Amino acid sequence: MGEQYVLKVNGKEYALRTGGGQMLADVLRDELHLIGTKKGCCQGECGACTVILDGKAVNSCMIPVAKAVGADILTIEGLQTEDGLHPLQKAFIEEGAVQCGFCTPGMIMSAKALLDEEANPTSAQIQEALSGNICRCTGYVKIEKAVQKASEELRKEG
Amino acid sequence: MKNLDLIGKKIWKLDGEEGIQGQTRYGTDLSMSGMLYVKAYRARIPHGKLLRLDVSKAAALDGVSCVLTAKDIPGEKKFGFPAGADQPVLVEVGGTILMKGDALALVASPSLSVAEKALSLIEAEYEQYEAIDDYERVANDSSYFLKNECSGEYSYERGDLSKGQAEADVILEGSYEVPIQEHAYMETESGLSYYDSKGILTVESGTHDAFYVRYEVARCLGIDEIKVRSIVPLVGGTYGGKQQCSTQLHIALVTQKTGLPAKMVWSRRESMLVSHKRHPAKIHMRMGATKDGAITFLESNYVMDGGPYSTCSSGVCYWMGTHSAGPYNIPNVSINGKAVYTNNTVGAAFRGFGGPQGVFPLERHMDKMARELNMDAQQLRAKNYIREKDQPACNGVLIDTRVTVGEALEKAIEKLGPLPQPSTPHAKVGRGYAVAMPLHDVSSDPVWGMGGTGAHVEIFRDGSIEVRSGTCEFGSGLDTVQKLIISNEFGVPMERIHLITSDTYWTPKVGRCVGSKGAYASGQALLMASQELKERLATIAAVHFGTYPVIAPLVFANERIYTNQQKRDYMTLAEAADFAYRQGMNLAADSWYVNPNRLNGNAFCAMAADVEVDMLSYETKVLRCGYVHDAGTIINPLAAIGQAVGGVTQSIGYALTEKWVIEKGESKTLSFHDYTIPTSVDTPHIEVEFIEEPSTDGPYGAKGLSEHPSYVGAVAIVNAVSNALDTEFDVFPLTPDKLYTYLHG
Ligand code: FES
Ligand code: FES
Numbered sequence: 001m002g003e004q005y006v007l008k009v010n011g012k013e014y015a016l017r018t019g020g021g022q023m024l025a026d027v028l029r030d031e032l033h034l035i036g037t038k039k040g041c042c043q044g045e046c047g048a049c050t051v052i053l054d055g056k057a058v059n060s061c062m063i064p065v066a067k068a069v070g071a072d073i074l075t076i077e078g079l080q081t082e083d084g085l086h087p088l089q090k091a092f093i094e095e096g097a098v099q100c101g102f103c104t105p106g107m108i109m110s111a112k113a114l115l116d117e118e119a120n121p122t123s124a125q126i127q128e129a130l131s132g133n134i135c136r137c138t139g140y141v142k143i144e145k146a147v148q149k150a151s152e153e154l155r156k157e158g
Numbered sequence: 159m160k161n162l163d164l165i166g167k168k169i170w171k172l173d174g175e176e177g178i179q180g181q182t183r184y185g186t187d188l189s190m191s192g193m194l195y196v197k198a199y200r201a202r203i204p205h206g207k208l209l210r211l212d213v214s215k216a217a218a219l220d221g222v223s224c225v226l227t228a229k230d231i232p233g234e235k236k237f238g239f240p241a242g243a244d245q246p247v248l249v250e251v252g253g254t255i256l257m258k259g260d261a262l263a264l265v266a267s268p269s270l271s272v273a274e275k276a277l278s279l280i281e282a283e284y285e286q287y288e289a290i291d292d293y294e295r296v297a298n299d300s301s302y303f304l305k306n307e308c309s310g311e312y313s314y315e316r317g318d319l320s321k322g323q324a325e326a327d328v329i330l331e332g333s334y335e336v337p338i339q340e341h342a343y344m345e346t347e348s349g350l351s352y353y354d355s356k357g358i359l360t361v362e363s364g365t366h367d368a369f370y371v372r373y374e375v376a377r378c379l380g381i382d383e384i385k386v387r388s389i390v391p392l393v394g395g396t397y398g399g400k401q402q403c404s405t406q407l408h409i410a411l412v413t414q415k416t417g418l419p420a421k422m423v424w425s426r427r428e429s430m431l432v433s434h435k436r437h438p439a440k441i442h443m444r445m446g447a448t449k450d451g452a453i454t455f456l457e458s459n460y461v462m463d464g465g466p467y468s469t470c471s472s473g474v475c476y477w478m479g480t481h482s483a484g485p486y487n488i489p490n491v492s493i494n495g496k497a498v499y500t501n502n503t504v505g506a507a508f509r510g511f512g513g514p515q516g517v518f519p520l521e522r523h524m525d526k527m528a529r530e531l532n533m534d535a536q537q538l539r540a541k542n543y544i545r546e547k548d549q550p551a552c553n554g555v556l557i558d559t560r561v562t563v564g565e566a567l568e569k570a571i572e573k574l575g576p577l578p579q580p581s582t583p584h585a586k587v588g589r590g591y592a593v594a595m596p597l598h599d600v601s602s603d604p605v606w607g608m609g610g611t612g613a614h615v616e617i618f619r620d621g622s623i624e625v626r627s628g629t630c631e632f633g634s635g636l637d638t639v640q641k642l643i644i645s646n647e648f649g650v651p652m653e654r655i656h657l658i659t660s661d662t663y664w665t666p667k668v669g670r671c672v673g674s675k676g677a678y679a680s681g682q683a684l685l686m687a688s689q690e691l692k693e694r695l696a697t698i699a700a701v702h703f704g705t706y707p708v709i710a711p712l713v714f715a716n717e718r719i720y721t722n723q724q725k726r727d728y729m730t731l732a733e734a735a736d737f738a739y740r741q742g743m744n745l746a747a748d749s750w751y752v753n754p755n756r757l758n759g760n761a762f763c764a765m766a767a768d769v770e771v772d773m774l775s776y777e778t779k780v781l782r783c784g785y786v787h788d789a790g791t792i793i794n795p796l797a798a799i800g801q802a803v804g805g806v807t808q809s810i811g812y813a814l815t816e817k818w819v820i821e822k823g824e825s826k827t828l829s830f831h832d833y834t835i836p837t838s839v840d841t842p843h844i845e846v847e848f849i850e851e852p853s854t855d856g857p858y859g860a861k862g863l864s865e866h867p868s869y870v871g872a873v874a875i876v877n878a879v880s881n882a883l884d885t886e887f888d889v890f891p892l893t894p895d896k897l898y899t900y901l902h903g
Contacts, residue, residue, distance in 0.1 A: 100392075
């Protein structure tokens, strides 16, 4: 049995034991059963596993879990509030930015990290922020539109 | 046409909400208690004999549940569709390895890391043979071959070539090469197998056809098909690539051996190594035309590389041939092609199924011919377009609607506006376009093992409706389309319709969901079943209204059956269903749809693109695209536009960045680092428009939709780069290094 450690995910604390050298994506999926975080490559190249770690979008397949201890981790499952879907989630559906949906959670987390930093991003900023997330289905056009729409929505909400 | 209350309106994708919360389960997300992880040990060479395979150390490792080799397969040891089972499930000792990555052994353990460790303990010894990797040579040199046969052949002749040559003022020859393309779906191949509570071996996996998986699993396990259940969960992309078995047979073997649930997920590297690709092809084309631009003949000879296993190479080879003369009326035509066996990657279905390979040389050649004739390229095309009732240069195709190809191209070009100025002094800009007449296989032709398409529609006593359809959803929005059709037919809101798909236990048989026929064939089957059930309910209503035996055309809307369009007198659907139930009537209707026409040649599309090439870095950027497509009646616009934009973007990658490197049967580009897929920063402004010329036999007049952008996308971009640099590019992808060598030798 490995050492005990605590992981803070979506505002909840989880006591876990290390299996040694595990990556954050695997712990989220296999131990916390937060399967919304996807794995498309495990090589840091597709962005499907994107989560927000202390405000920054990261590829959780490349983060040894030890590095995530003590950090605030946000996954797609933590985005929704009691009032319902996050404006990004709503916009993705309404704009038709989801096809197979496999890239969507990672895409939304990258977009969320951007909007947290830049409430009114330009098109170039959105493209740049999402450039680490591959979507093979949609062709990005609607994804960019959805992020724009969500940013408007969030600014309205203040 | 039916009352299109919902059809054509902007509708959310149905499974959007769960997916967006991270709740939907794809194959990769499935798990069960007591589950074993399965890993495959794969051949390290592309061609050779397996002399020895020692799995004893792996089997002895603590935590390993089982290690399986070919001799543990109780049933058929080979699989494959549709040409024949020629791919080994596991290569046996003494057997021949034909592809790097062929599976040799399986290990299973409750711990993934133990399974991985066990793989490293397996030892294999090979006698290595020369890799047969030059597919053009295989086609031309009878002493150089892997198997002494072809995996596909195509031949079409009409008119008289010598007559066409005599009539031509200009004869133009050209050689072209289209590359491999990797599907690169974001979810790699995955699956879970287990015995259900009734002892049925169940396999859940991403595929185009649950029934095909059931068939292969039963054969491999040596059991009756009734002992196998196959379910398709949500699939994280396929684009044609998940048609053959991947994980299914391996996990089923482990479950059969151990009695335990077994899961397998391919790594990205494994997926890129083993999965099937778009066939590469080499084409030699000759075309003649009169001075004023009438094409007098076309001769095309091509060879495709199908890799070592047949899969659907015969079909892809055929499809390439049928698209080689495009939407043009050419009197004298000779098209001959073949697909050959090599030790390279396996060629199989990929969005367009050989069509893009047929369109590329033709649409490049049309541009070159226009230059040769000193004629505008659009004008040259327009002069030769096929017209309604003309016979295209391939067999079995009907042109039974208005031909919209010219209109599509005009509109696509219009969308671009004027050609922009280069953004820097060292950049060049250019415009290119292409047209196509993608055929689609709506018939579910039994020769190709596709069968017909069934549907089951059942109304419950409370007026809610259950629909069972074998068609799979993998991102193209088919679930939504199917519910929309039922909602429209019965006047029942979407949330009161439950759709069960792709589960061999519950859903009627369908052919594979390929060839852009999902909405087409399932839609027709659903309409047929709905019609039958509605007639029964209408009889009840007629009795209720006192008009029986006269059943006037009743109106189904607002969960009611109205006597007429004025919608005054009505009976609720629930009342009618409940009454029918109490009368002992059947509340369910089943249908079976087979289209008598093999192929329909009535969908047309065109793409125009502006590109800018930086002459310092040799990088090409697509600035904007106009894509126009006659897809008949659009049932779900949101999904339709999504399919178009997604297809165009895949074509941008195909044309410019997706360079697959394979040397002597060894693929070198096994990651997204080495194989470059377009990302958000590479995406241009893409404008899409649909021409809705209804088909004569699709549901509500719909035609096929999702594959079509792939036919025209890449060649439009290569035409644009050729125009920008005033150089004819006859190969692609036009990566910076390729452009440089092309220009500077
Ligand atoms: S799974 Fe982490 S970047 Fe692809
Ligand atoms: S929606 Fe399929 S990969 Fe993005």
